[in-house]
Amino acid sequence: MEIKKYRFNIHGDARGKLIAIEENSDIPFTIQRVYYMYDTVNGVRRGYHAHKHLQQILICVHGHCQILMDNGHEKVTVLLDKPDEGLYIANNIWREMFDFSDDAVLMVLASEKYDEADYIRNYEEFIAFVAENT
Numbered sequence: 001m002e003i004k005k006y007r008f009n010i011h012g013d014a015r016g017k018l019i020a021i022e023e024n025s026d027i028p029f030t031i032q033r034v035y036y037m038y039d040t041v042n043g044v045r046r047g048y049h050a051h052k053h054l055q056q057i058l059i060c061v062h063g064h065c066q067i068l069m070d071n072g073h074e075k076v077t078v079l080l081d082k083p084d085e086g087l088y089i090a091n092n093i094w095r096e097m098f099d100f101s102d103d104a105v106l107m108v109l110a111s112e113k114y115d116e117a118d119y120i121r122n123y124e125e126f127i128a129f130v131a132e133n134t
């Protein structure tokens with residue numbers, strides 16, 4: 001499976017660092033929603049779902065965590081530990097997030113507003129959906 005990571009420009013000066021992300025140029029879609037998770041309890045694994053349409057960029061802006069991506073044929077695990085690096089997750093990808101450091105802040109840029117109907121939360125349904133749609 002291809003792992004698509006985006007590297008963002010760091011605007012650094014004597015005061016510190018700043019990263020700016022613009023939709024449709026720094027990332028490949030229009031941003032309709034931003035959310036982030038933090039204070040994740042030690043040992044917790046989140047996600048366990050895929051999306052029918054949603055595309056996302058995951059950025060661990062502080063600390064680190066791991067992301068499992070599964071396209072129904074192949075699984076890959078990606079470490080996110082850089083605030084200037086974004087992991088692209090297309091639709092039709094099962095994802096799980098785990099190994100969060102105590103200080104991890106995982107920010108997500110999403111191409112759509114929140115819609116529970118876009119989620120596939122059952123793994124067998126996901127495999128069937130991939131078979132029908134690829």
Ligand code: T46
Nearest residue numbers: 033035037046047048051054056058095097108113114
């Ligand atoms: C994803 C991974 C990376 C909302 O009300 N609005 C929102 O935009 C989101 C994302 C969540 N919620 C509510 C729904 C649940 O009651 O927040 C609660 C936790 O959401 P969820 O259990 O879906 O969280 P994760 O960490 O399993 O998954 C999230 C995203 O939902 C999902 O799209 O790809 O992060």
